[in-house]
Amino acid sequence: MLAFLLLELGNMTTYKQAATAIAWVIFFHILGMIALYSWYPYYDVPMHFGGGVAMAVLALALWDNNVINVNLVSKKKWPQLVFYTLCVLGFVALVGIGWEWGEFLLDQLATVRQQWGLAQTSVADTLADLFFDLLGAMCVILWRKL
Numbered sequence: 337m338l339a340f341l342l343l344e345l346g347n348m349t350t351y352k353q354a355a356t357a358i359a360w361v362i363f364f365h366i367l368g369m370i371a372l373y374s375w376y377p378y379y380d381v382p383m384h385f386g387g388g389v390a391m392a393v394l395a396l397a398l399w400d401n402n403v404i405n406v407n408l409v410s411k412k413k414w415p416q417l418v419f420y421t422l423c424v425l426g427f428v429a430l431v432g433i434g435w436e437w438g439e440f441l442l443d444q445l446a447t448v449r450q451q452w453g454l455a456q457t458s459v460a461d462t463l464a465d466l467f468f469d470l471l472g473a474m475c476v477i478l479w480r481k482l
Contacts, residue, residue: 354397357390384465387435388428388472395427395473396480421477425470432469436462 365383372379399420408415439462 351397351401354390354394357393361386361390380465381468384432384468385472388432388469389476390472391428391431391469392424392473392476395424396476398427399423417481424477425473428469428473429466432466435469436465 361383364386368379368383406416406419408419
């Protein structure tokens with residue numbers, strides 16, 4: 337899945353590429369809900385990694401299609417790269433935190449947890465989920481910039 341998504345990235349990320357990445361993540365999430373989450377306890381690790389990849393592709397599409405030029409005071413290239421990286425990681429982190437809040441609310445408010453179990457088993461699980469979201473995003477950023 338990751339190789340396919342990364343090969344789809346060209347010089348300019350489009351909304352079509354972002355939609356394709358998101359569709360793949362949704363497809364694998366549906367497979368997980370059907371059975372894979374219960375069969376493979378760590379199935380959520382590649383799912384969060386893939387979600388980070390998909391959200392980074394969406395962030396790049398938003399950046400490429402809406403940001404013309406970022407003029408920082410420094411004329412060196414690395415401050416612009418740091419700013420770009422922080423914007424993409426910030427977007428992915430925001431989406432990841434929103435997802436974790438959704439899992440938390442699902443666990444607290446819904447009766448679904450009696451059928452499927454808890455979505456959030458611990459704080460460590462939540463932090464691992466956010467870590468893999470950001471790791472997926474970093475892979476996209478590195479692929480795009482190297």
